Amino acid sequence: MTARSHLLDVAAGQRKVRVFEAGAGPPLVFLHGVDGLSEDSPFLAALARHWHVFAPLLPGYGDSEGAESLRDMLAVTLHSFDVIDALGLDRPILVGHSLGGMIAAEMAAVAPREVERLGLVAPAGLWLDTYPVSDLFSKLPRELPALLFHDPELGERMLAAGGDLNDPKILEGFVIRNTRQLAMAGKLLFPVPDRGLDERLYRIRAKTVVVWGEDDRMIPPAHGEAFCHAIAGAELVTVRAAGHMVTLEQPSAVVAALARLA
Amino acid sequence: MRFIWFNLMPWPDLPEDFREKYRSVWVDIPSALYDPARGHEVYNTYLDQLEFAETVGFDGLGVNEHHANAYGLMPSPCLMAAALARRTSRAALVVLGSSIALYEPPIRVAEEFAMLDVISGGRLVAGFPVGTSMDTNFAYGRVPDLLRERYAEAHELIRRAWAEDAPFVFNGRYTKLRYANCWPKPIQKPHPPIFIPGGGSVETWDFCVENTYNYSYLSFFGYLRARKLMEGYWQRVAELGADDSPYRATFAQIICVAETDAEAERLYGPHVSYFFNRCLHVFPGFAEAPGYRTVKTIQAEFLRQLARPSLGEGAKLSWRELIELGYIVAGSPETVRQRLEELIKTLRVGNLICGIHVGDMPPDKTRHSTELFARKVMPQLKGIWKEYEGDERFWIRPLEKRAVPGSAARSVPA
Numbered sequence: 001m002t003a004r005s006h007l008l009d010v011a012a013g014q015r016k017v018r019v020f021e022a023g024a025g026p027p028l029v030f031l032h033g034v035d036g037l038s039e040d041s042p043f044l045a046a047l048a049r050h051w052h053v054f055a056p057l058l059p060g061y062g063d064s065e066g067a068e069s070l071r072d073m074l075a076v077t078l079h080s081f082d083v084i085d086a087l088g089l090d091r092p093i094l095v096g097h098s099l100g101g102m103i104a105a106e107m108a109a110v111a112p113r114e115v116e117r118l119g120l121v122a123p124a125g126l127w128l129d130t131y132p133v134s135d136l137f138s139k140l141p142r143e144l145p146a147l148l149f150h151d152p153e154l155g156e157r158m159l160a161a162g163g164d165l166n167d168p169k170i171l172e173g174f175v176i177r178n179t180r181q182l183a184m185a186g187k188l189l190f191p192v193p194d195r196g197l198d199e200r201l202y203r204i205r206a207k208t209v210v211v212w213g214e215d216d217r218m219i220p221p222a223h224g225e226a227f228c229h230a231i232a233g234a235e236l237v238t239v240r241a242a243g244h245m246v247t248l249e250q251p252s253a254v255v256a257a258l259a260r261l262a
Numbered sequence: 263m264r265f266i267w268f269n270l271m272p273w274p275d276l277p278e279d280f281r282e283k284y285r286s287v288w289v290d291i292p293s294a295l296y297d298p299a300r301g302h303e304v305y306n307t308y309l310d311q312l313e314f315a316e317t318v319g320f321d322g323l324g325v326n327e328h329h330a331n332a333y334g335l336m337p338s339p340c341l342m343a344a345a346l347a348r349r350t351s352r353a354a355l356v357v358l359g360s361s362i363a364l365y366e367p368p369i370r371v372a373e374e375f376a377m378l379d380v381i382s383g384g385r386l387v388a389g390f391p392v393g394t395s396m397d398t399n400f401a402y403g404r405v406p407d408l409l410r411e412r413y414a415e416a417h418e419l420i421r422r423a424w425a426e427d428a429p430f431v432f433n434g435r436y437t438k439l440r441y442a443n444c445w446p447k448p449i450q451k452p453h454p455p456i457f458i459p460g461g462g463s464v465e466t467w468d469f470c471v472e473n474t475y476n477y478s479y480l481s482f483f484g485y486l487r488a489r490k491l492m493e494g495y496w497q498r499v500a501e502l503g504a505d506d507s508p509y510r511a512t513f514a515q516i517i518c519v520a521e522t523d524a525e526a527e528r529l530y531g532p533h534v535s536y537f538f539n540r541c542l543h544v545f546p547g548f549a550e551a552p553g554y555r556t557v558k559t560i561q562a563e564f565l566r567q568l569a570r571p572s573l574g575e576g577a578k579l580s581w582r583e584l585i586e587l588g589y590i591v592a593g594s595p596e597t598v599r600q601r602l603e604e605l606i607k608t609l610r611v612g613n614l615i616c617g618i619h620v621g622d623m624p625p626d627k628t629r630h631s632t633e634l635f636a637r638k639v640m641p642q643l644k645g646i647w648k649e650y651e652g653d654e655r656f657w658i659r660p661l662e663k664r665a666v667p668g669s670a671a672r673s674v675p676a
Binding site for chain 1: 289399400403405406407408545546547548551552553555557560561564
């Protein structure tokens, strides 16, 4: 399945945001992780079987524009509310993976009355000395499959889908895409992915489900317990045979866990 | 033509199996490998060598800035320059830190550079590097995508702090000062000459030309590899309508001089090998945090098909290959003179940073190579840019009458 897509004007034309849209049912906004999102994502397709999904690309990703004015967590949090406003949605279900989970949790903490149902899939945002988050920014491409996937061979195939990096044109495209994406993500995650979220989590009022891949080597599953400990009533669902890219490795299990929000 | 004696100040005792045992000389190298008592000797030896370079006629003494780095033991280049300011009397102090985006508030750099300029009687060359990704992002935690904006703001604050004669309000995005007020102020007016060490981003070239700053290309890969990049620089200078004074540019080159070519290999070969194999053993994941280079620069490099060398490229090359590829200029005084004349003319540089101490080279060999260079090579090259001698925009303008260190302690009541 390929999602429909359109470019959305956000914040009085300051930013342009690509939004993928699919499915029918109650509205759900999905915020992607550091890796971004493609319109043929199997996770998007799985979400679309239950909900009317809107998945905006963060500026710096795809052809979304305006990253230069998004310097910190507050700016990104407000931007994400601006996107929901521009879509004309009223308190949709909010789901985020990894970096997107960090943003979704911030939104729910900053404006607790605006977020009623919250799905956090392996969110970043906390720092635990005994369970350090891996340093994504110094990883070599060949180190990524084992870091991000339960099944490194599957990971390798998925990450290689962009084409042969020995081809200079493909390499240039890859380097520029990777630079734009991680330059943006780095403003929230570099060098330590902690922007004070732990001090604000108590404010969250949303019904919350936290989902974690059992073999997450990027953000250890202990972070899931820490999120649930800090958010009143949050429920933790651990998914077997999945790493940090649980959305790609076990999309239906993640969707089944999120269905508890309905 | 001007010559700057420069020492990276490497740790000389990296173990033989360093490459096998450790993944990087920089960022995550365990500091257990550092021995402070040995460090005492090493620092003092290196400072002695810089002082010696002045006595044999070098125009400048260079220091730079690195962090968490075993081949560059100068986290604070200003401290090294301060040590030199009192023990030297003539040479320029070429400080190729300070990485101005790393200091908060950056007026600290304006103050320290002013102190150095005043203590030395106007001998400071102020370097404003952005800094490598290893230093700025990995070791100092600066967010890659915001580094250049921070740099631009720090630059604006420092220039204003030197120019204004009274306190002013500085309302930056990163630094806010209600009373920005630089005491002391530098001797050199409107400001000490400013050198911008860079790796070849288009933005840096424009910045240098617009501000009349010297562009310093500091590469470990030698002058042949640098040609394409420097051609790009000079092309940009012309496009912007600026003159082509060679003093707009500086290049750094590893140089080894002995009585004969064969003797050079025998004397310096092992130390050059130590440098390329152990000192430049850097984990590629630290080479560049994504966002450190701008998309514009990446696109320009792909367009010019400019392959960015990785630091480890010189490892495993033989002495002969290192010479042929231009990584090092080594041999008899005549061999070195010929190669450097070619370097100076093809890159069109008015300043040459001479990396004469290399890797774990001991003091006697360093002195030998320095002396031969100063006696037999430097005088032959000195006059290359004679017609530009009057260009004072890019060099120090010291006070005529300077204090003599130690004289106050000897003064007695009249």
